[in-house]
Amino acid sequence: MPLDCRPEELLIAAIARLLRGCRNIAVGVSSPIPGSAALLARAESETPLRVELLESLDGNSFTRGSVELFDRAAQGRIDAFFLGGGQIDGQANINLVGTGDYPRTAVRWPGSFGSAYLYFLVPRVILFREEHSRRVLVPKVDFVSAPGVSAPEVYRRGGPCALITGKALFRFDRDRRRFRLESLHPGHDLADVLETTGFDFDHDAAPAATAGPDAATLEMIRGPVAREIAKAYPKFAARVFPRA
Amino acid sequence: MTETCCFLSLDELAAQVPDGASLALPKDSAGAPMAAVRALVRRGAKDLHLINVPTSGLATDILIGAGAARLVETSGVSLGEFGGAPRFNAAVKAGAVTIRDATCPAIYAGLQAAEKGLPFMPLRGVIGSDVLAFRDDWKVIDNPFAEAAVDPLLLLPAIRPEVALFHARRADRLGNVWIGVQGELAIMAHAAERTLVTVEEVVEDDLMAREESAAGTLPAVYVSAVAEAPKGAWPLGFLDLYPADEAQLADYARLARSAEGFAAYLERGCAPAVGR
CATH class of the missing domain: 3.40.1080.10 (Glutaconate Coenzyme A-transferase)
Structure with missing residues (x-):
């Protein structure tokens, strides 16, 4: 019998599973759900796991400012990071800049941040975007903030490993340059995901369901994880964990 | 002082x-x-x-x-x-x-070049992005120290x-x-x-x-x-x-x-x- 949990809690549990085996996870700004997942992965890890929350004053160990994140990534000291995108396409290219013709884009988003660099250097990049629609998941992005794959001569030790949305979890196959649907979140079906995804992807005829948190994990999320993430994201915590 | x-x-x-x-x-x-x-x-x-x-x-x-x-x-x-x-x-x-x-790291790298009084700074990544495609002032060279046959590397001009x-x-x-x-x-x-x-x-x-x-x-x-x-x-x-x-x-x-x-x-x- 599946536990009654919020959609955010399902995402946190699912992302935390993708982080298993990591030793160092960094979480960028405006990322409360990935941040919570990283804290959950740390709480459940049997080996030491370090989490650097960029948004939080005392949640990271950088003593030279955020420049240190990029240096650590280049040295192989960061195992996992999260990126999003206003648009994401089937080759895992991401667009954080805008839609339409650059530079006078019809819609302008903030900008590429560290994506054009971290996507190449962090082994396990998880793409996270709650909105699952043809507006976001497009056949081809209008602007490549960071490419999903590179030519063989380009130095690249990292890249996309998964895409998780409000409806489904995909794995990215770097050799085939395609996403494969791994599981559907409870309450969503394949027909709907096919209808709302703008790019082609591989899938089973009857995809698995994304597993929710078990009772112990849910208790962990609503307890220590909720209290810790509230320091960096008080508004998020108040909304999602009202009783924490 | x-x-x-x-x-x-x-x-x-x-x-x-x-x-x-x-x-x-x-x-x-x-x-x-x-x-x-x-x-x-x-x-x-x-x-x-x-x-x-x-x-x-x-x-x-x-x-x-x-x-x-x-x-x-x-x-x-x-x-x-x-x-x-x-x-x-x-x-x-x-x-x-x-x-x-x-x-982000490209801006830091440009400033770090200026810190050191250098004309440019190399940086990993970025190649193949439209960020690079629209920057006429950024250059890609072949890493002169490379062990591989080719190793394209981004150079960023100093930001002063x-x-x-x-x-x-x-x-x-x-x-x-x-x-x-x-x-x-x-x-x-x-x-x-x-x-x-x-x-x-x-x-x-x-x-x-x-x-x-x-x-x-x-x-x-x-x-x-x-x-x-x-x-x-x-x-x-x-x-x-x-x-x-x-x-x-x-x-x-x-x-x-x-x-x-x-x-x-x-x-x-x-x-x-x-x-x-």
């Missing part, structure tokens, strides 16, 4: 930023000099070339909205939890400012801002500035021709006198002028000293959606009595 620094009022400090200057600003969470930004708007600064180190938010949005900037070099401009940066977005769409999109401007916790009477763990402020100051700093407080102790405080201090040799500006990051929060003024930021995000609303905000928010 030779006194290289001078103490100014906020408006005198803003007058030290010439029209047309390249101006480096830190991200909103690490010392955005909001009181000085208001002083720049009051003095009618114009044609600034803004360099966000490496991102920005309210500071850049207000300067663009007030018509003070002609160009913005950035890795991202956003109001964070309060949404997109409305005046930045509108100005880019209208072509009212030239946008030079970058990626005419002025760096930021807000910090404290300065001493000699102009040494405590920046703590905000190391990018040191990179900015080392790279810039001149550095202007607003501080929460001016203290009597010499920050360089003891190793514990000297380790987190930007020495006065890099600092051209200091202005005391208590709550100088308002309405943003500042370190553990004060939280963001959420009502004010929500108000800004709502009003600045239109040029008229932004003008109304300026009338109130940049009035001489506020933030001095």
